[in-house]
Amino acid sequence: MSGGTWGVVRFVALRLLATAALLLVASFVVFGLLHLAPGDPARNLLGPRTPNPDTLAAIRAEYHLDDSFLDQYFWWLGNVFHGDLGHSIRSKDVTVGSLLAERGVLTFQLASFAFVLTLLTALPLGVAAGFRAGGVIDRTVSVGAVIGVGAPSFAVGLVLLYLFGLYFPIFPEYGDGSGGLDRYWHLTLPAITLAFGLAALVVKLTRTAVITELRQDYVTFARSRGLTTGQIRRLVLRNAMIPVATSLGLVFAFLFGGTILVETTFSLGGIGSLLVDSVSFKDIPVVQAITLLTAAVIALTALLVDLTYLVIDPRVRQRAAS
Numbered sequence: 001m002s003g004g005t006w007g008v009v010r011f012v013a014l015r016l017l018a019t020a021a022l023l024l025v026a027s028f029v030v031f032g033l034l035h036l037a038p039g040d041p042a043r044n045l046l047g048p049r050t051p052n053p054d055t056l057a058a059i060r061a062e063y064h065l066d067d068s069f070l071d072q073y074f075w076w077l078g079n080v081f082h083g084d085l086g087h088s089i090r091s092k093d094v095t096v097g098s099l100l101a102e103r104g105v106l107t108f109q110l111a112s113f114a115f116v117l118t119l120l121t122a123l124p125l126g127v128a129a130g131f132r133a134g135g136v137i138d139r140t141v142s143v144g145a146v147i148g149v150g151a152p153s154f155a156v157g158l159v160l161l162y163l164f165g166l167y168f169p170i171f172p173e174y175g176d177g178s179g180g181l182d183r184y185w186h187l188t189l190p191a192i193t194l195a196f197g198l199a200a201l202v203v204k205l206t207r208t209a210v211i212t213e214l215r216q217d218y219v220t221f222a223r224s225r226g227l228t229t230g231q232i233r234r235l236v237l238r239n240a241m242i243p244v245a246t247s248l249g250l251v252f253a254f255l256f257g258g259t260i261l262v263e264t265t266f267s268l269g270g271i272g273s274l275l276v277d278s279v280s281f282k283d284i285p286v287v288q289a290i291t292l293l294t295a296a297v298i299a300l301t302a303l304l305v306d307l308t309y310l311v312i313d314p315r316v317r318q319r320a321a322s
Contacts, residue, residue, distance in 0.1 A: 011310065019303045026295035027080065031073050033291070034284050080292070086285035090278075096289045099274065104293075106176055107263070107270035110187050111255040114194035118251065122199040123244070126206025127237065133211050141203060148200025153258065157193040157265035164189060174267045190266045194259065198251055205247055209240040246309045253301035256294070 042059045043051055060066050064075050079086070085096035129141040165173045177186035213219065213236045222232050260272035267273075271290055278286040 012307065015303055015306050019299050022299045023296060026299070027077055027292055028073065030288050030292045030295070031076055034288060035069055035072070037284065085289040088278075088286050089283045090281055096285050099286060100271065100289060100293060103269060103271045103274045106183075106268060107256065107259050107272060109183065110190055110194065110259055110262070110268065110270060111252065113184060113187050113191035114198070114255050115248075115252050117191055117195040118199045118202055118255075119248070121195070122202035123206055125199075126203040126244075127210055127240075129203065129207040130210025130214070130240070131233065133207075133214075138207070141207070145200040145203045145207075148197050149204070151197060152261075153193055153197060154261045154265050156196045157190070157262060160189050160193055161265070176268050176270075187268075190262050190268060193265070194255060194262050198255060202244070202248070202251060206240070206244050209243050210236060213240045242309075242312055245312065246305045249301050249305035249308065250298075253298045256297050 042056045042063075042065055064072050067075070083097065085100070088094050088096055088099055091099075125141050125144075129138040132138050161173050164171050171188045172186045173189065175186055177183040216239075219232060219236065222235060227235075259270055260275060262268075263270045263272035264276055271293075275287065275290045277283075278290070
């Protein structure tokens with residue numbers, strides 16, 4: 001391999017190691033939450049049932065609660081590496097992995113739908129505002145973006161429920177549908193709620209990126225060479241989309257982790273509502289698994305963003321190869 005290729009390989013390897021280290025730290029923190037939970041961990045794992053000495057002893061033996069903290073952690077981590085996330089306290093015969101697989105489909109569909117809505121609305125508005133900086137369109141879009149960033153998702157959801165429940169009964173207010181297109185029809189209002197604030201954020205990022213590129217020297221040089229407005233705009237958009245594209249991955253990760261309030265507001269049976277119910281019930285294995293899953297999604301998405309940046313931005317490739 002050439003020196004440049006080795007540099008890129010080293011860049012990717014370092015990112016992979018950093019992601020692995022981050023996941024290990026996250027797993028340690030997640031497990032520590034159980035160890036630091038108030039009360040007896042065995043009683044917490046038993047749930048609301050009345051404990052007896054034999055049952056408590058069996059739970060302590062099953063979860064190695066009499067071992068040291070580090071021994072417990074490595075035992076739990078070994079099970080996680082083998083795909084064993086334990087059993088739900090509320091449903092002893094149901095594994096945590098099966099619960100996540102069942103509920104995760106709905107959450108992924110909701111996050112994907114909201115992500116598509118964010119792209120369809122935020123990118124055109126951000127580009128229009130950037131090319132018309134200081135104009136009416138820019139000021140209007142900027143005011144809307146400020147409102148969107150500051151509006152809590154649960155408040156947006158309640159407003160949509162009020163409007164479409166009483167005055168414009170177009171979309172279903174609750175439930176997740178029966179699958180297929182009906183599922184997405186039921187997810188329309190939740191997806192709009194979830195995309196509202198994130199679209200505002202992407203609008204601001206896109207607008208800033210376009211304005212920054214318009215101020216670059218190559219734009220002045222292109223104008224002096226007689227390039228048309230359309231050609232200059234294509235150049236600007238190609239370069240402005242680099243930081244925007246890499247930020248969209250983190251936006252999707254935030255969407256996945258930000259569904260808790262939205263799923264609760266619209267009574268959806270996804271991972272977010274499962275987490276709320278599990279916290280209320282003190283179903284600690286489920287809470288641990290969801291927290292670890294969310295951390296893994298964010299860490300892996302950040303890794304993909306770094307690798308995407310390496311592919312689409314030659315400046316990053318040049319720095320990695322040096």
